[in-house]
Amino acid sequence: MSEPLSQADAGKFAAARGAVDLVEDGMKLGLGTGSTANWMVRALAARVAREGLTLTCVPTSTRTGDLARALGLTVVTLDEAGWLDLTIDGADEFDPALNLIKGGGGAHLQEKIVAAASDRMVVITDPSKDVAQLGAFPLPVEITPFGMGVTSKLIGKVLETAAVGARGSRLRMQGDAPFVTDEGNHIVDLALERIDAPADLAAALLQVPGVVETGLFLGLCDAVVIGHPDGRVETRRADGSAPVFARVDPAEAAALPVA
Numbered sequence: 001m002s003e004p005l006s007q008a009d010a011g012k013f014a015a016a017r018g019a020v021d022l023v024e025d026g027m028k029l030g031l032g033t034g035s036t037a038n039w040m041v042r043a044l045a046a047r048v049a050r051e052g053l054t055l056t057c058v059p060t061s062t063r064t065g066d067l068a069r070a071l072g073l074t075v076v077t078l079d080e081a082g083w084l085d086l087t088i089d090g091a092d093e094f095d096p097a098l099n100l101i102k103g104g105g106g107a108h109l110q111e112k113i114v115a116a117a118s119d120r121m122v123v124i125t126d127p128s129k130d131v132a133q134l135g136a137f138p139l140p141v142e143i144t145p146f147g148m149g150v151t152s153k154l155i156g157k158v159l160e161t162a163a164v165g166a167r168g169s170r171l172r173m174q175g176d177a178p179f180v181t182d183e184g185n186h187i188v189d190l191a192l193e194r195i196d197a198p199a200d201l202a203a204a205l206l207q208v209p210g211v212v213e214t215g216l217f218l219g220l221c222d223a224v225v226i227g228h229p230d231g232r233v234e235t236r237r238a239d240g241s242a243p244v245f246a247r248v249d250p251a252e253a254a255a256l257p258v259a
């Protein structure tokens, strides 16, 4: 018998299961990265097996690609797909305008490229990521290994005049070495507590030559699907339309395929 899900995992499953209902036969899909996205890939593979859907999938990281292939999904590169109908991804925070912080899993560069190449980006999340204002989650900034010390100093200078609540920064580590992204870069996590002007901060950070991308996803997300541990699913849209409520069966989680 499988272990009961934690409350967080039950919410992540519900969001993922709810969002997978948006997928239609023939779609080209972007697959996000992270624990919530893993539930989505598994729920998607279950639908493909059950309904015989023909889908073309573009993963946003090596690990998501490995999982999708292992579960029998058809995986191609973004350039092979050309353009995507829908991307479903997780997030670390979302605000009332559906602006996001992403990159907790270190995949935000590919995630942003894939989201920008999609007709629609839908975020899947448990309720803990719902914030009134972005910034409590440390903002990931991807930087090149070349000149990383200088780049970090220049990021510090940007923060001196930025409208934020705090100015901490830390190079992300994996064991004793800097974390390396799929693109061979490193990540600096900015502890800002509160970001008052996300667009200004993103623009200023991108002016630093060694900064490749930030985890601020502004104006990219079309809808957020929020899953609750009891199976309730709420979908909020960026167009301001009324939220839509649905329900999934939490027991389905135990029956999903595993890699």
Ligand SMILES: O=C(CO)[C@H](O)[C@H](O)COP(=O)(O)O
Binding pocket: 032, 033, 034, 035, 036, 037, 089, 090, 091, 092, 101, 102, 103, 104, 105, 106, 107, 108, 111
């Ligand atoms: O942006 C991401 C990876 O770069 C993830 O989507 C984000 O960190 C959320 O992860 P999880 O679903 O595990 O909470």
